[in-house]
Amino acid sequence: MYKYVIKRVLLMIPVLLGISFVVFFLMDLTPGTPADIIMGDLATSEAKAALNESLGWNRPFIQRFLDYIMGVFRGDFGSSYVSGLPVFEELFSRFPTTFQLALYSMILASLIGIPLGIACAVKQYSLIDSCSTIFALIFISIPTFWLGLMMIILFSVQLHWLPPNGSETLAHFIMPAITCAGTTLATLIRMTRSTMLEVIRQDYIRTAYAKGATKGRVIVNHALQNAFIPIITIVGVNFGYMLGGAVITENVFGMSGIGNLLLSSIRSKDIPMVMGGVLIVAVMFSIVNLLLDICYAYVDPRVKAQYKKGGA
Amino acid sequence: MKMKKWLALAVGGSLILSLALAGCGTKPGGASSGSPSGEKRDTLILGHWSDPPSLDPNNALNDCAMRVTTNVYDTLVRMDGNFTAQPCIAESWDVSADGLEYTFKIRDGVKFHNGDLLTVDDVCFSLQRGIDTPKASPSFSRVDSVERVDDHHVKVILKSPYNQILANLALPFGPIMSKAYVESVGDEEFARKPMGTGPFKFVDWVKGEKVILEANEDYFLGAPSIKRVELVTIADTSAALLNLEGGGIDAYCDIQTSDYALAQSNEDIKIVEGNALGYEFLQFNTAKAPFDNVKVRQAVAYALDKDAMLQGINDNIGTKVDTVILSGGIGYTDKIQVYDYNLEKAKALLDEAGYANGFTCDIHVPSDVYGKYAQVLQNSLREIGITANIKQEELSAFKVSTNGGNYDMAINGCSFTVMDVFESCGELVYGPRIGDTNNTFYNNPRVNALFDEALVTVDEARLAGLYEEVLVTLSEEVPLVPFIWRVRNITCNKDLNIPYMDPYAFHYLHEWSWNS
Amino acid sequence: MKKTKHEAPRTDKKRSQLLEVWGRLKKSKVAIAGLVILALLILMAVFADVLVDYELAIAQNMPEKLQGPSPAHWLGTDGFGRDILARIIHGSRISLSIGFVSVIVSLAVGGAIGSIAGYYGGTLDMIVMRFIDVLMAIPSMLMCICVVTVLGPGMSNLLVAITISYVATFCVIVRSSILTIKNSDYIEAARATGVGTFRIILKHIIPNTMGPIMVQATLSIGSVILSAAGLSFVGLGVMPPTPEWGAILTEGKEFIRTAPHIVLFPGIAIMLAVMSLNFLGDGLRDALDPRLKQ
Secondary structure (H helix, E strand, C coil), rough: CCHHHHHHHHHHHHHHHHHHHHHHHHHHHCCCHHHHHHHHHHHCCCHHHHHHHHCCCCCCHHHHHHHHHHHHHCCCCCCCCCCEEHHHHHHHHHHHHHHHHHHHHHHHHHHHHHHHHHHHCCCCCCCHHHHHHHHHHCCCCCEEEEEEEEHHHHHHHCCCCCCCCCCCCCCHHHHHHHHHHHHHHHHHHHHHHHHHHCCCCCCCCHHHHHCCHHHHHHHHHHHHHHHHHHHHHHHHHHHHHHHHHCCCHHHHCCCCCHHHHHHHHHHHHHHHHHHHHHHHHHHHHHHHHHHHHHHHHHCCCCHHHHHHCCCC | CCCCCCCCHHHHHHHHHHHHHHHCCCCCCCCCCCCCCCCCCCCEEEECCCCCCCCCCCCCCCHHHHHHHHHCCCEEEEEECCCEEEEEEEEEECCCCCEEEEEEECCCCCCCCCCCCCCHHHHHHHHHHHCHHHHHHHHHEEEEEEEECCCCCEEEEEEECCCCHHHHCCCCCCCCHHHHHHHHHHHHHHCCCCCCCCCCEEEEECCCCEEEECCCCCCCCCCCCEEEEEEECCHHHHHHHHHHHHHCCCCEEEEHHHHHHHCCCCEEEEEEEEEEEEEEEECCCCCCCCCCCCCHHHHHHHHHHHHHHHHCCCCCEEEECCCCCCECCCCHHHHHHHCCCCCCHHHHHHHHCCCCCEEEEEEEEEHHHHHHHHHHHHHHHHCCCEEEEEECCCCCHHHHHHHCCCCCEEEEEEEECCCCHHHHHHHHCCCCCCCCCCCCCCCCCCHHHHHHHHCCCCCCCHHHHHEEEEHHHHHHHCCCEEEEEEEEEEEEEEEEEECCCCCCCCCCCHHHHECC | HHHHHHHHHHHHHHHHHHHHHHHHHHHHHHHHHCCCCHHHHHHHHHHHHHHCCCHHHHHHCHHHHHCCCCCCCCCCEEECCEEEEHHHHHHHHHHHHHHHHHHHHHHHHHHHHHHHHHCCHHHHHCCCHHHHHHHCCCCCCCCHHHHHHCCCCCCCCCCCHHHHHHHHHHHHHHHHHHHHHHHHHHHHHHCCCCCHHHHHHHHHHHHHHHHHHHHHHHHHHHHHHHHHHHHHHHCCCCCCCCCCCHHHHHHCCCCCCCCCCHHHHHHHHHHHHHHHHHHHHHHHHHCHHHHHCC
């Protein structure tokens, strides 16, 4: 097993290098020099030229890229053009917000999505089944920022129940978490339903019923266990994506998460910050995927056997 | 069974982790403190649009950062509500006969927040650091060097005579720092934890959320009335107004558009406002047809509906202007040519210029606010036969297009540090700055000569004469059309006492207080 | 003559297959609802000029700005006094074409890359897939933002950005469906009879992988419309005064307290369009996969 983990971690390296190159290349193509943005209108062009020089801007692209990669291997991700502070300081200060948002929205999606999905499967073709299906489809069709703005109008402007902006207390996370949970929730309902349907028709479930188990017991002990893999896949993958920051949601609710940081960094051509941010997002995403794979092995003996057989 | 345990562990673990993260990432926030009757209110929660990128005063070109450094540090002099220099770290000063040397007498007994006494060496170190830092150029671009005279005096030597140098040195880019502190903690730590002599001590910076300050009871100009300040980041002005109405914040810097009208109609909220040093303008690429033709530029100037922009887009925040300086500034004159919205004159001028059938061109803008002005202009231009396409770009891309001359018209804004004609438009129309910041490519030898002379003139009457001619010429040849003078505001609780509106909106909170 | 005879049964079979799918699709009320809404929206886009003059969608009328719904302006006016209904009707052209065009282009490009990689396998496949891995690991919204920042905002650049970020998705789907059928008996048979590779891909593989791809494409059009609106929301969308739905909505963002209708109506338009595509895509999925509807 650990061999497999090491192999997976090593396989991440070329992908990360590729990502670095693509993003570094794109950022390089964006117009302007760092000094133009950093110094604004007030500075003289001599001062700007001096700043560009000190940032190493005048050297060829490949050299700058290689320097950056060598720096990363030494653990030096550089300093933000905008703040002058180390990239990771800013990223880590934003991480709690992004992490909490991801966590709360996944919890919310799971708490609603899984039971609804089960209910749909158990009572297939019932009112609840078709309603949830339609609800799920409508929910993923709503633009997130629109949902966010509508909730702000209702809960903040009209009712004054929830704060419209910020990320300080749990209350600040309620609307953003609902906004972000949408897609996952909809997918969870549908996926739980279809896997449960497949499982329910299996022989061993019939056997369990035949042995006199109650419906609730069968669902919890047998069916749900087997539907577990697709469910954790959806939750896990979406959680991984969300750790990359929910750009739009953070923008609507003025949250200081990684998404907003990356957006403003891309726009201000803060190359070290963008690179650091994209890399950390990619690493996080890969780690979540790896954890998922390990999870499968523990949950499903068939998968575990595969790893043992496949070895390396 | 085993699985359930695993699930419980996973959920429990992530909950604990999230609580831990929540604990380190957040502080109990929101509630406005001190309002209950009886207790004297002495906390101020001031909202502004962004988190400071850095708190290094020489390296923080962001008004939110400067709002912090203005209050944590002191400068040699400070500008008061009448924009006159008042003693601060410098008790008094002398100017040499040629106007090149300023000798400052340093106040005795000024203490840094850590208890160290401020010395002349700290002053020399701070000014030198400013001169050496490119981003501090607004304070130091005219300064050649700094010299220690004796234990009580420092001499600042200018590159050329300049009668606004005190205003420059009073900007938060040029504060007095502790040499020992900066050198012992290093530049990075210094950018996180500022320490100066100012009316407020730095307490904490919760990245992305707020900066917390507390009163410096030993401040040499007297302890501030407000004892604790939280500068919180709220990017969205609608959200800020909701917070203000709910008491989550006490004041917000620069509320905009429809929220401004809402705030005006709220009895518990007052708006303090004042002219800023900056304006919005339309500029032409005078090196490129058809805008190399002065008649075409005048036609567009007549088609620019200043009232629609001010009322329609800005909800009346700002002042309509016809020139690049406000009345009262040196050189202001009413002899300038004024372009009031008049499509018939515009059409006639286009006919005269030989563009009776109009033409197609681009309007470049750096952000969506300017995009809105551009839409108003686009709409008027359509009526005189000009098809204008809006090109909204990121600021960096906008600079590349305009500075490179790849544009026809652009709408932009500018801000500067002192009320002076060269400061307010020199970068845009002074010939020698072509290829640098002069992206109108306007190059009139007479105007250049007037500016050359003005740059070394200290005598106000003489300067006024020179600038008057510049303004009249510019109004006739219209390389740029200023349309709205910026007004900055603080929208706040009606009990907050704000003596005057800082034109830079940095806000020296020492002078603020709560009405009891 | 002989050849036609040989092909005829296949075409017939295909037609009957299609009919079968249509038959199943017809039974799903949700899918039909989606189809009807989508058809109406497309009709609205096609006949936008007949319904309302484009002039109304862009001409400003400042004195009437920020008005709520009224008989003169059914859905009210925006911050420039423009009629929101007119803007939404003309916006359907922009939003729907962004959706359809970028999905068709990314399907063509991604499909071509995916089918070549999947069919030939080996080193080529390895290299292509590593590159796709890289593209997939960059969140698509970030990718779009980067590309738009490089190219500058505007309708065509928006299309390019979205297309790039969807190429990888289609590449993966096409490749995996090709992998599943490339070793099947009838492909082997075709190869054995000496049919050229290109012909095999075009005539045999592509038609047989169409099902899942159609489903994905339908659903993608919806998410493209959402992405485009999202990019408009962060200021990287079409240029004003182009009435793209996301742009209309975004212009109303600052008036949410005084004139919430500006945000409300374009949001509903986006929702309807995306919803119709999701309904249809979902119904299509069920119709193509009869096992699910036992």
